[in-house]
Amino acid sequence: MIFIEGGTYVPLYDLIDSGKVKIESFYIDKYPVTNKEYQVFVQKFPEWQKGNVKAIYADKNYLQHWQYSDKLGNNTQIENSPVVNISWFAAKKYCECQGKRLATVDEWEYVAIASETKKNAAKDLAFYQKILDWYGRPNPKVMPNVGKGFKNIYGVYDIHGLVWEWNLDFISALSTKDSRNGNNLDKNEFCGAASSGSKNPSNYAAFMRYAMRSSLKANYSQPNLGFRCVKSIKK
Amino acid sequence: MKKTNFKRIGLLMLLLFSISALFVSCKTDKQGSNELVWSADPTEKIVGEEKAILTDPPMVPPQITRKHATKVIVELEVVEKEMEIMDGVNYMFWTFGGTVPGKFIRVREGDLVEFHLKNHPSSKVPHNIDLHAVTGQGGGAEATFTAPGHETVFSFTALNKGLFIYHCATAPVGMHIANGMYGLILVEPKEGMSKVDKEYYVCQGDFYTKGAYGESGTQPFDMSKALEETPDYVLFNGKVGAIAGDNAIKAKVGEKVRLFVGNGGPNLVSSFHVIGEVFDNVYVEGGTLVNHNVQTTIVPAGGSAITEFRYKRASNLVLVDHSIFRTFNKGALGILKVEGEKNTTIYSGQSDDRIYQIEGGTIQTMPEEAKLAPKAMNKEERIAKGKQVYVSNCQACHQADGNGIPNSFPPLAKSDYIKGNSSKAISAVVNGLTGQITVNGKSYNSIMPKQSLSDDEVANVVTYILNNFGNEGGEVTPAQVAPVRKK
Numbered sequence: 001m002i003f004i005e006g007g008t009y010v011p012l013y014d015l016i017d018s019g020k021v022k023i024e025s026f027y028i029d030k031y032p033v034t035n036k037e038y039q040v041f042v043q044k045f046p047e048w049q050k051g052n053v054k055a056i057y058a059d060k061n062y063l064q065h066w067q068y069s070d071k072l073g074n075n076t077q078i079e080n081s082p083v084v085n086i087s088w089f090a091a092k093k094y095c096e097c098q099g100k101r102l103a104t105v106d107e108w109e110y111v112a113i114a115s116e117t118k119k120n121a122a123k124d125l126a127f128y129q130k131i132l133d134w135y136g137r138p139n140p141k142v143m144p145n146v147g148k149g150f151k152n153i154y155g156v157y158d159i160h161g162l163v164w165e166w167n168l169d170f171i172s173a174l175s176t177k178d179s180r181n182g183n184n185l186d187k188n189e190f191c192g193a194a195s196s197g198s199k200n201p202s203n204y205a206a207f208m209r210y211a212m213r214s215s216l217k218a219n220y221s222q223p224n225l226g227f228r229c230v231k232s233i234k235k
Numbered sequence: 236m237k238k239t240n241f242k243r244i245g246l247l248m249l250l251l252f253s254i255s256a257l258f259v260s261c262k263t264d265k266q267g268s269n270e271l272v273w274s275a276d277p278t279e280k281i282v283g284e285e286k287a288i289l290t291d292p293p294m295v296p297p298q299i300t301r302k303h304a305t306k307v308i309v310e311l312e313v314v315e316k317e318m319e320i321m322d323g324v325n326y327m328f329w330t331f332g333g334t335v336p337g338k339f340i341r342v343r344e345g346d347l348v349e350f351h352l353k354n355h356p357s358s359k360v361p362h363n364i365d366l367h368a369v370t371g372q373g374g375g376a377e378a379t380f381t382a383p384g385h386e387t388v389f390s391f392t393a394l395n396k397g398l399f400i401y402h403c404a405t406a407p408v409g410m411h412i413a414n415g416m417y418g419l420i421l422v423e424p425k426e427g428m429s430k431v432d433k434e435y436y437v438c439q440g441d442f443y444t445k446g447a448y449g450e451s452g453t454q455p456f457d458m459s460k461a462l463e464e465t466p467d468y469v470l471f472n473g474k475v476g477a478i479a480g481d482n483a484i485k486a487k488v489g490e491k492v493r494l495f496v497g498n499g500g501p502n503l504v505s506s507f508h509v510i511g512e513v514f515d516n517v518y519v520e521g522g523t524l525v526n527h528n529v530q531t532t533i534v535p536a537g538g539s540a541i542t543e544f545r546y547k548r549a550s551n552l553v554l555v556d557h558s559i560f561r562t563f564n565k566g567a568l569g570i571l572k573v574e575g576e577k578n579t580t581i582y583s584g585q586s587d588d589r590i591y592q593i594e595g596g597t598i599q600t601m602p603e604e605a606k607l608a609p610k611a612m613n614k615e616e617r618i619a620k621g622k623q624v625y626v627s628n629c630q631a632c633h634q635a636d637g638n639g640i641p642n643s644f645p646p647l648a649k650s651d652y653i654k655g656n657s658s659k660a661i662s663a664v665v666n667g668l669t670g671q672i673t674v675n676g677k678s679y680n681s682i683m684p685k686q687s688l689s690d691d692e693v694a695n696v697v698t699y700i701l702n703n704f705g706n707e708g709g710e711v712t713p714a715q716v717a718p719v720r721k722k
Binding site: 061125128129132133135136137138139204207208210211212214215216217220222223224 | 316327357359360381382383384385406414455456458459
């Protein structure tokens with residue numbers, strides 16, 4: 001795991017500078033969890049195998065890219081690719097069984113705001129454009145292995161450019177279903193409205209993530225949605 | 236892991252699930268028993284059920300002939316896919332139904348529309364739909380927020396007749412629209428629309444790419460250009476030439492034509508105009524007000540217009556955004572090919588000269604910066620690269636088949652003007668061309684602007700022209716171009 005030194009950051013949806021969010025130091029997985037790692041997990045906990053998982057914990061897309069209920073099968077070239085088609089319940093459980101947990105949206109975004117060279121690339125339009133370019137490209141037919149792409153200044157790989165990732169509180173910062181309707185929400189939690197009223201309207205890349213998270217329910221499994229774990233530091 | 240611990244986690248998860256389930260149930264719109272029920276016409280009952288016919292642009296579904304309201308089921312699939320925005324230039328479009336604009340939807344006033352929005356499992360992001368024809372929260376956007384691989388359903392009654400834009404309203408809204416997520420829904424009045432001979436679907440949109448207009452390869456969306464509202468492309472139906480050349484929409488002399496015109500935006504307002512034609516009827520802003528004898532009608536971003544006219548003479552009518560640089564420099568050009576008799580009493584060829592007068596009477600000078608492009612190594616490469624230059628710079632006027640537009644733009648096909656003398660072609664490109672010339676027995680008196688192209692690009696495009704359109708062949712090298720340029 002990689003040590004992330006705590007600090008403050010200004011979330012996308014924040015309206016005033018005083019609303020800086022404080023982040024405690026924590027550890028984060030260097031890579032998203034891979035198919036191979038997840039295979040070890042389901043072999044140890046059969047209730048999370050494809051055929052066994054309860055419908056309330058995962059929809060029918062759960063692990064749909066695996067040949068067998070308890071293992072990947074012939075498709076060995078994606079052993080080291082991020083595991084996808086995982087529900088939030090499953091991701092959360094996996095992390096807990098490793099003695100870890102899912103990252104909060106704030107923690108995740110705090111790491112995601114770091115570029116290759118800067119811990120805070122919040123004003124770097126070229127960095128945003130690079131992320132947006134990835135969002136604009138179709139999902140690859142074969143999911144690439146972890147650790148081959150983007151690496152930020154902390155040494156955390158693939159936080160951009162590979163898969164969406166589950167967060168612990170993934171619906172805490174709502175982009176409404178109709179993202180332009182902000183009237184009925186706490187303004188500090190509202191980020192849509194075509195970026196009006198946001199701290200950093202140029203950060204379209206982050207809007208995409210908030211919108212994506214808002215479209216999810218906890219039992220959804222999707223072919224471009226994976227996860228990684230974090231660990232708090234004991235005081 | 237210890238058993239007790241495991242149990243605790245299980246309990247926690249159950250708790251979390253019930254919170255999540257609560258969240259889900261809060262989102263379901265339950266109809267209260269004391270709710271007011273409105274309908275377009277209380278005397279009109281919903282009779283039967285049918286599946287909507289959805290069409291790809293520029294086609295529209297058939298006119299509605301039934302005399303009663305019905306339940307119409309609309310199934311629209313969101314697909315994110317790479318398509319050509321211009322020959323040789325790709326763009327990652329997000330679409331309603333696989334096309335830009337999205338599929339045309341046609342219902343009748345008073346219909347109960349059951350709308351199914353399906354987001355293809357391969358999609359990268361969630362989408363929804365706001366139909367301006369909907370009276371209700373977000374125009375349906377709230378009810379249709381759909382994750383990849385999911386389908387959502389809602390229904391609405393088409394209370395207002397008219398022509399309406401629909402579009403995606405997921406954050407960031409502007410980007411979803413800029414990627415092509417818009418289209419038209421027509422709510423026909425209950426008394427029906429007058430019968431016409433041809434109906435077409437034309438929808439404008441502005442596009443923002445990292446590379447400049449015509450720059451080849453796959454172009455990503457450019458956020459900063461979108462914020463500045465400086466598009467690289469302004470297009471009818473999502474591609475340069477989508478309704479020009481071989482794809483031109485067609486009618487016959489004497490036929491009544493109805494154009495359903497939309498503007499998806501996201502930013503620009505359109506000055507919609509058909510060169511050489513006056514609209515007999517314009518349904519202003521796609522509503523009920525009908526204006527007559529209109530030259531140019533404004534189509535707001537997120538708005539529409541219906542234009543009707545009967546053309547009396549064989550012609551190629553040019554559809555433009557009369558905010559005119561968009562037409563000749565950003566792609567907003569379409570052709571309505573009217574076939575049949577040429578009635579010279581009604582129209583003389585000279586009426587089409589207006590195109591040039593709009594631009595001013597002098598030769599235009601384009602910016603001098605030469606673009607850097609990889610050099611062609613042989614004749615085949617020269618022809619291939621020349622085609623791209625042709626598409627970007629020449630095709631709008633001289634057309635994909637090189638036949639030009641009668642009385643306006645001379646043909647390059649089998650052209651006796653350049654036969655045996657390629658320097659005339661080179662000169663036209665690098666110096667521009669003005670005054671009367673005769674090509675294949677017909678005289679043209681128009682202005683070709685000087686093109687801002689490098690010697691390489693000029694050599695490529697002239698070689699392309701010489702080896703296409705039934706011309707005699709040959710190769711022009713950059714070394715032959717330089718001496719022809721007027722210093």
